[in-house]
Amino acid sequence: MTFYGTSVIRQFESLNVFSLNSSVAISRSRDKLRSLQILSNNKVNLPTTSFANSPIDTKELIKMVGGAPLVIKLLEGTQGKGVVLAETNKAAESVISAFKSLKANILVQEFVKEAEGRDVRCFVIGNKVVAAIERVAAPGEFRANLHLGGSAGLVKLSSAEKKTAIYAAKAMDLKVAGVDIVRSKNGPKVLEVNSSPGLEGVESITGIDLAALMIEIIEMQQTKRI
Numbered sequence: 001m002t003f004y005g006t007s008v009i010r011q012f013e014s015l016n017v018f019s020l021n022s023s024v025a026i027s028r029s030r031d032k033l034r035s036l037q038i039l040s041n042n043k044v045n046l047p048t049t050s051f052a053n054s055p056i057d058t059k060e061l062i063k064m065v066g067g068a069p070l071v072i073k074l075l076e077g078t079q080g081k082g083v084v085l086a087e088t089n090k091a092a093e094s095v096i097s098a099f100k101s102l103k104a105n106i107l108v109q110e111f112v113k114e115a116e117g118r119d120v121r122c123f124v125i126g127n128k129v130v131a132a133i134e135r136v137a138a139p140g141e142f143r144a145n146l147h148l149g150g151s152a153g154l155v156k157l158s159s160a161e162k163k164t165a166i167y168a169a170k171a172m173d174l175k176v177a178g179v180d181i182v183r184s185k186n187g188p189k190v191l192e193v194n195s196s197p198g199l200e201g202v203e204s205i206t207g208i209d210l211a212a213l214m215i216e217i218i219e220m221q222q223t224k225r226i
Helices: 002-014 023-030 032-042 054-062 090-103 159-171 200-206 209-226
Strands: 069-073 082-085 104-112 119-126 128-136 153-156 176-184 188-196
Touching: 002 023, 023 032, 032 104, 032 159, 032 188, 054 090, 054 104, 069 090, 082 090, 090 104, 119 159, 119 209, 128 159, 128 200, 128 209, 153 200, 159 176, 159 188, 200 209
Parallel strands: none
Antiparallel strands: 069 082, 069 104, 119 128, 119 176, 128 153, 176 188
16 A cells, blocks of 8 residues: 555645645655665664575574564565564575565565564654553564554653654654553664554553544644645
8 A cells, every 4th residue: 555655645745735744754654675774874773683685694684673573574475474584594595585585575684583473563753752551462573563463552761762752853854753662671763753653442441541642743734734
């Protein structure tokens, strides 16, 4: 839906209709490699990540992220799909080779062991984290996505986690974002910045009306224009 959705938003933009997230910002966020490049350039703390096109570089990719266990991600994957945990270097080589044989673009990423299958979704609106939940992976699973059977609950964020989420959203030029972070021994690390985060799960857990908060931002923008 990225191509169609951003096309619609570009049409609104051409008519000078305000959009919370611009078409350019959404396009950048949907490109996992590009978004990581932007975040890295803005000094956002990320898991060590490597990328290459040739299968010849497989061993070097694995070495760059510190070896197994490591995570292999399809650039086009969403909601935890196309994400594989390789527990040994041999397994990593096999998975990377399989993806490459399908002409798939992949990222190889450091596995943050101490996160223990948990991550935190920070919901950012404007310049504020308005809600946050902790997602826990289902038994035998390392991905904490709710779509994959994970569970979620309320979580208290540290000031460093709030600052990281807000800064990451700002780096991506997003007024609304779901910033996924993991708690590592080196502080919060950003996994992904989502430009179209789902509302239902966060709203049902926190009891916060996120849609209303977004409408408030739109109303404030409209007031400035009048």
